[in-house]
Amino acid sequence: MKLAYYPGCSLHSSAVEYDISTRKVCETLGIELAEIKDWVCCGSSPAHQKDELMSIALPAKNIALVREMGDLKEICAPCASCYSRLKVAKQKLADDNLRKDVETIIGSKCPDDIEVLHMLDVITDRLGLEAIKEKVVRSLDGMKIACYYGCLMTRPPKVTGKTNFENPTQMESLIEALGAEALDWNMKTFCCGAAFALTKTEVVLELTRKILADAAAVGADAIAVGCPLCHANLDGRQTQINRKFGTNFHIPVFYFTELMGLALGIRAGELGIFKHITETEDFLKERAFK
Amino acid sequence: MxxxxxxxxxxxxxxxxxxxxxxxxxxxxxxxxxxxxxxxxxxxxxxxxxxxxxxxxxxxxxxxxxxxxxxxxxxxxxxxxxxxxxxxxxxxxxxxxxxxxxxxRKIKAQSNKLPLFNRLWMTMIKFMGRAYEPGIVVSLNLLSGKPAKDIGLGMKMIRKGKLKLWPSFKKPFAMIKMFAGARRLKK
Structure with a gap:
């Protein structure tokens, strides 16, 4: 299976471990990722809040770049925000007037036969869980994981096409295929405040606190995420939350690709797990992971 | 109520x-x-x-x-x-x-940094093609008068190799042209 790969800005910087683990896992599973050559930012949340036309043109530019790479039919985006923007653009370009404007801006045709997939879709839908189960060499037996989806992996359903957007179970089925226990909890699609991480940090601290508190209440050993912004907030803000609210959270937050990597027998260091802000060393040592 | x-x-x-x-x-x-x-x-x-x-x-x-x-x-x-x-x-x-x-319309927004953040982000990708996280953080903190905000977290991220310290420039000319094209179309 060969897919066009759109890492997005975060995966080249603050979420570099998501990029590393995604590539490692795909290599092990025989999925070939071809990074889109000279991809540009999808515009993320600033674009749709400031300039509607550019918020469609930027993802369209990237979709157009895929066509230059040959006959690839699918783009895989691990970042939930990039995934959402690419999907929205693809949907909006069904409007012929808008398509004409956008193609004038980007200076080339934008193909309409390229599908956008989140990394999780690639794993559970394209590859299938049976194929993963076969390759698990080190079961995550005994780990209690709270799967956190955040906003844009499932919402809005008109864009993502997900039917169970209030209570998704896609990541849970993957986590269980790896041998771990996926917990039932309330906050799996509650917003962490992502877009306000830099501008209104107090909002992020409050919302993230609620998520961490619920994960702790159901007895989660760790949280699994599939979005670099969710990870930055849940993983990076725990110290600040503990200081502000007098709590004592210390919950490791993993990308689902990192947990997959561990189950597939890849060493934690090679997956970039030690780059997390909330320490994972003790967690891994207790469970005898290398 | x-x-x-x-x-x-x-x-x-x-x-x-x-x-x-x-x-x-x-x-x-x-x-x-x-x-x-x-x-x-x-x-x-x-x-x-x-x-x-x-x-x-x-x-x-x-x-x-x-x-x-x-x-x-x-x-x-x-x-x-x-x-x-x-x-x-x-x-x-x-x-x-x-x-x-x-x-x-440049209506004064109620005490917040979001319009500034949006402007910085869009300007950045216009000239660089991709978002440059340290640049965004530093310029936002300086322009909003809180230069030391999140400095501890930032240092920790640098130590862990989680921040890309040098910006990359991707298709700057094409990007500037795209922004100009969008502006023209809107008029």
């Missing part, structure tokens, strides 16, 4: 709902005030008025009420309201449209 004093002079803009529809395609008159958006909004506790009230302001043409309160600037674009709206209004898109109008 918050009881607000009756206002005597309310300026109405009868074209407000029409402008929102023209720009976004969303018809705010479909809203029948069920409050599902307000009850599910994770950011409601920070807002001056609820998303439901915002829709009413739009219907009535109370543009000032809608755009000068902090409500639109506390929307997280989490899409919960849009996903749940029984009248199928993309409420988050309506909010985005109001934010775009505010920024275009």
């Amino acid at each position: 918050k009881v607000s004093k009756q206002q005597k002079n309310v300026t109405l803009d009868p074209g407000f709902a029409g402008e929102i529809q023209r720009r976004s395609g969303e018809n705010v008159f479909m809203c029948y005030q069920c409050r599902k958006c307000a009850s599910g909004c994770p950011s409601r506790m920070f807002m001056d008025s609820t998303p439901t009230e915002l829709m009413r302001y739009a219907q009535l043409g109370m543009a000032d009420e809608a755009m000068k309160k902090n409500t639109i600037w506390y929307c997280l674009s989490c899409q919960t309201c849009s996903a749940r709206c029984p009248a199928d209004i993309d409420i988050a898109h309506v909010v985005d449209t109001m934010r775009i109008i505010v920024q275009e």
Whole structure:
């Protein structure tokens, strides 16, 4: 299976471990990722809040770049925000007037036969869980994981096409295929405040606190995420939350690709797990992971 | 329950709902005030008025009420309201449209850094093609007068190799051309 790969800005910087683990896992599973050559930012949340036309043109530019790479039919985006923007653009370009404007801006045709997939879709839908189960060499037996989806992996359903957007179970089925226990909890699609991480940090601290508190209440050993912004907030803000609210959270937050990597027998260091802000060393040592 | 004093002079803009529809395609008159958006909004506790009230302001043409309160600037674009709206209004898109109008008309936004953040981000990708995180953080902190914000976290991220310290330049000429093209089309 060969897919066009759109890492997005975060995966080249603050979420570099998501990029590393995604590539490692795909290599092990025989999925070939071809990074889109000279991809540009999808515009993320600033674009749709400031300039509607550019918020469609930027993802369209990237979709157009895929066509230059040959006959690839699918783009895989691990970042939930990039995934959402690419999907929205693809949907909006069904409007012929808008398509004409956008193609004038980007200076080339934008193909309409390229599908956008989140990394999780690639794993559970394209590859299938049976194929993963076969390759698990080190079961995550005994780990209690709270799967956190955040906003844009499932919402809005008109864009993502997900039917169970209030209570998704896609990541849970993957986590269980790896041998771990996926917990039932309330906050799996509650917003962490992502877009306000830099501008209104107090909002992020409050919302993230609620998520961490619920994960702790159901007895989660760790949280699994599939979005670099969710990870930055849940993983990076725990110290600040503990200081502000007098709590004592210390919950490791993993990308689902990192947990997959561990189950597939890849060493934690090679997956970039030690780059997390909330320490994972003790967690891994207790469970005898290398 | 918050009881607000009756206002005597309310300026109405009868074209407000029409402008929102023209720009976004969303018809705010479909809203029948069920409050599902307000009850599910994770950011409601920070807002001056609820998303439901915002829709009413739009219907009535109370543009000032809608755009000068902090409500639109506390929307997280989490899409919960849009996903749940029984009248199928993309409420988050309506909010985005109001934010775009505010920024275009340079209406003074209520005490927040979001318009500045948006401007910095868009300028950055216009010249660099990709977002450069350290650049965004430093310029935002300096321009909003909090130079030391999150400095501890930033240092930790640098130590862990989580920040790309040098920017990359991807297709700068093509990007500048794209932005210019979009500007021309809008005129």
